[in-house]
Amino acid sequence: AQSVSQHNHHVILSEAASLELGCNYSYGGTVNLFWYVQYPGQHLQLLLKYFSGDPLVKGIKGFEAEFIKSKFSFNLRKPSVQWSDTAEYFCAVNAQNSGTYKYIFGTGTRLKVLA
Amino acid sequence: SQTIHQWPATLVQPVGSPLSLECTVEGTSNPNLYWYRQAAGRGLQLLFYSVGIGQISSEVPQNLSASRPQDRQFILSSKKLLLSDSGFYLCAWSGKRGNYNEQFFGPGTRLTVL
Numbered sequence: 436a437q438s439v440s441q442h443n444h445h446v447i448l449s450e451a452a453s454l455e456l457g458c459n460y461s462y463g464g465t466v467n468l469f470w471y472v473q474y475p476g477q478h479l480q481l482l483l484k485y486f487s488g489d490p491l492v493k494g495i496k497g498f499e500a501e502f503i504k505s506k507f508s509f510n511l512r513k514p515s516v517q518w519s520d521t522a523e524y525f526c527a528v529n530a531q532n533s534g535t536y537k538y539i540f541g542t543g544t545r546l547k548v549l550a
Numbered sequence: 551s552q553t554i555h556q557w558p559a560t561l562v563q564p565v566g567s568p569l570s571l572e573c574t575v576e577g578t579s580n581p582n583l584y585w586y587r588q589a590a591g592r593g594l595q596l597l598f599y600s601v602g603i604g605q606i607s608s609e610v611p612q613n614l615s616a617s618r619p620q621d622r623q624f625i626l627s628s629k630k631l632l633l634s635d636s637g638f639y640l641c642a643w644s645g646k647r648g649n650y651n652e653q654f655f656g657p658g659t660r661l662t663v664l
């Protein structure tokens with residue numbers, strides 16, 4: 436069965452610190468990978484996605500993620516966080532060509548950035 | 551442009567009462583529709599998905615059911631709520647935009663069962 440693991444449940448950083456949130460998935464086939472963010476009181480919105488091609492993906496607000504197929508990982512990074520990055524971050528996977536396009540989500544990481 | 555609506559935004563219901571949460575999508579046709587529940591520390595759990603009118607797939611056995619009476623309407627229901635049904639319910643759609651692989655989420659409904 437597919438699964439997604441986010442190892443960091445709570446992260447606290449100071450502004451300007453670098454961020455890396457881990458995401459590992461378990462699936463034997465080809466996958467699409469996503470990072471979503473949920474700011475306090477707002478909709479869940481897409482940060483970035485990987486379908487194919489360059490494994491280093493750049494998203495909105497200075498975020499990037501790298502797909503490492505051999506490690507089944509899709510870690511999210513940002514070189515310098517801001518107070519406004521305080522939010523909950525979710526990694527998600529769906530199987531390519533599955534016909535159902537179902538997502539499997541990780542449990543989320545709550546990031547708090549101290550001003 | 552496409553938009554997704556959910557209502558109500560918040561709901562407080564007693565144990566044993568019925569439930570009906572509604573989700574509608576505008577600006578697209580033939581979307582796939584999804585219901586998720588977000589519980590603290592457990593991420594988002596897929597409850598139901600639908601690829602067409604009247605076509606519902608259930609992902610987890612539970613006290614809830616879903617229906618899709620119209621192409622862009624998805625309803626989550628229960629005949630008798632349990633305390634464990636409390637949570638944040640999210641509706642999502644995917645479609646031609648994003649080639650069905652990318653999901654777009656609604657604002658959610660916060661359900662508290664007392």
